[in-house]
Amino acid sequence: MRRARTWTGYLFVAPFLVVFVAMLVVPLAYAAYLSLFKDQLIGGTVFGGLDNYARALTDSRLLDGVWRMARFFLTQVPIMLGLALFFALALDSGVLRLVRLFRLGIYIPYAVPSVVAALMWGYIYGPSFGPLAQLADKLGISSPNLLSGDFALGSLANVVTWEFTGYNMIILYAALRAIPPELYEAAAVDGAGPWRTAWSVKIPAIRSALLLTVIFSLIGSFQLFNEPQLLQRLAPNVIDSSYTPNLYAYSLAFTSQEVNYAAAVSFLIGLVIVIASYTVLLATNRRSKP
Amino acid sequence: MTTITARRRRGNVLTLAMLAFLIYFLMPLFWLFVASTKTTGDLFSSFGLWFADDFSLLSNVRATLTYGDGVYVRWLLNTLLYAVTSAGGAAALAALGGYGFAKYRFRGDRALFGLVLGSIMVPTTALAIPTYLLFSKVGLVNTPWAIILPSLVSPFGLYLMRVYAQDAIPDSLLEAARIDGAGEFGIFFKVVLRLLMPGVVTVLLFTLVATWNNYFLPLIMLNNPSLYPVTVGLASWSSQSAAGGGATGDLLALVVTGSLLSVVPLVAAFLLLQKYWQSGLTTGGVKQ
Structure with missing residues (x-):
């Protein structure tokens, strides 16, 4: 009986694992394999060991992109998660009116495909019929070009913030709703006000949900592709083919046909994300231990 | 008494602040709707956040649906095909696997x-680039399978289903069914699946959104426009309208109206299935 049930366990997880291996493990292994070869003008594709990685680590176009995404992560994500936390606390505060309206209205952008979000904001930013330029024109001030060198990263950050704040808000709000009421009773006995309760009871209680949103945002930032790829058409001189590491890997594989090098680059992007995620996890784990 | 008025005042200030933010989140969608009611000429000549004199929504919709032999409908x-098959498959695999990991002990299960x-x-x-290279070797590039197969794996879905199954399926229920002589798979399909349903719908919804919004994968896998999903199709229209001037100028109105039309089904799904995505996020976000 026991033995039979053990085999049933395998049978239940087998379909998932088969697809998991075929669609995740095999492509990753293949990317690792490809990345060890290099294309040469003479001799075709030859084994190069870690040459592609050595090249990637000194490739200023890749490093610039990684650095840009690190800056993006350090500025956009705190703003987005700060807003999401504020909204979640407001929804949970008990004094806010129209809770349902706010919860849905702020979440709705998540249901909008990122392609549509980027197209839409691109038009809104645009100088010819964007409402922002029209408003500035009416007020008699010259509007800045929102997709110029100084503003492009901020404009991109705005699109991403618009798309994902509501998603993060819902995760945090769900976690807030699950806080056991005993925690509040203790705070009430201590005479803590709403701000104090939020700061010392609610936020510590949803630590794991906050961590989850940080990790998801980290993964999202470093593999940014759709939004910059669509805004690229409006500002090709500012958002070039290596603006984000992922755009770079894409153009390496499909424009310059450097498949082996592209595999090494996308493997490295993955590695950066995994290392950064584990750093965040370890840093927060260590702090929480007494 | 004072605390009640203080509370009320605080509520007012907070509500006003939230209204300001709500405007920010809804403004682009309002713009999109307004822009879909305008002819290309009016897009340029009238103020973006209010309607023009001509209300051309219906003629824009008609033009969007019929342009290029109805290629938009095709997209x-x-x-719909990619999203429904991927989401259905992913949810089924995640439900089976999540239940397996939650309720059976076997060698190597933790690892x-x-x-x-x-x-x-x-x-x-x-994954996308190596998957593309592998698929092009076996001739799967430029087929619907190139989009569906990679979307069947949802590690997060499996995780959600495992957490969900752990709580929703009492062990005593399984023992009782076994004593009654039911087989393991019979138990799953007759007893367990019904209890897992809210979790399954959550995973279904998440995968549906992910596939509906997918752009990178179809962009590299497909070059036949009649296989495009709506995201890649809209992007191709937008680059044509940006590249061409007068001849393709009308495409602009189509991109805008097409964007609006592509948003409607998902927004509707979210409004109708609120209960599920909220409960699903609770499961995923709160548990460690």
Whole structure:
């Protein structure tokens, strides 16, 4: 009986694992394999060991992109998660009116495909019929070009913030709703006000949900592709083919046909994300231990 | 008494502040709707956040649906096909696997689950390029399978289903069914699946959104416009309208109206299935 049930366990997880291996493990292994070869003008594709990685680590176009995404992560994500936390606390505060309206209205952008979000904001930013330029024109001030060198990263950050704040808000709000009421009773006995309760009871209680949103945002930032790829058409001189590491890997594989090098680059992007995620996890784990 | 008025005042200030933010989140969608009611000429000549004199929504919709022998309808149907099959398949695999990991002990179960969990951090784009190369070897590029197969794996879905199954399926129920002589798979399909349903719908919804919004994968896998999903189709229209001037100028109105039309089904699904995505996020976000 026991033995039979053990085999049933395998049978239940087998379909998932088969697809998991075929669609995740095999492509990753293949990317690792490809990345060890290099294309040469003479001799075709030859084994190069870690040459592609050595090249990637000194490739200023890749490093610039990684650095840009690190800056993006350090500025956009705190703003987005700060807003999401504020909204979640407001929804949970008990004094806010129209809770349902706010919860849905702020979440709705998540249901909008990122392609549509980027197209839409691109038009809104645009100088010819964007409402922002029209408003500035009416007020008699010259509007800045929102997709110029100084503003492009901020404009991109705005699109991403618009798309994902509501998603993060819902995760945090769900976690807030699950806080056991005993925690509040203790705070009430201590005479803590709403701000104090939020700061010392609610936020510590949803630590794991906050961590989850940080990790998801980290993964999202470093593999940014759709939004910059669509805004690229409006500002090709500012958002070039290596603006984000992922755009770079894409153009390496499909424009310059450097498949082996592209595999090494996308493997490295993955590695950066995994290392950064584990750093965040370890840093927060260590702090929480007494 | 004072605390009640203080509370009320605080509520007013907070509500006003939230209204300001709500305007920010809804403004682009309002703009999109307004822009879909305008002719291309009016887009340029009238103020973006209010309606022009001519209300051309219906003629824009008609033009969007009929342009290029109705290629937009084709894209919508493709998106629907890719999203429904991927989401259905992914939810089924996640439900079986999540239940298996939650309720059976077998050699290597922890290691396997850990491996799957760790893969949540693997960026989809690190996979897309090698997957493309593999698929082009076996002739799957430029077929619907190129979009559906990679979307069947949802490590996060498996994780959600495992957490969900652990709580929703009492062990005593399984023992009782076994004593009654039911087989393991009979138990799953007759007893367990019904209890897992809210979790399954959550995973279904998440995968549906992910596939509906998918752009990178179809962009590299497909070059036949009649296989495009709506995201890639809209992007191709937008680049044509940006590149061409007068001849393709009318495409602009089509991109705008097409964008609006592509948003409607998902927004509707979210409004109708609120209960599910909220409960699903609770499961995923709160549990460690």
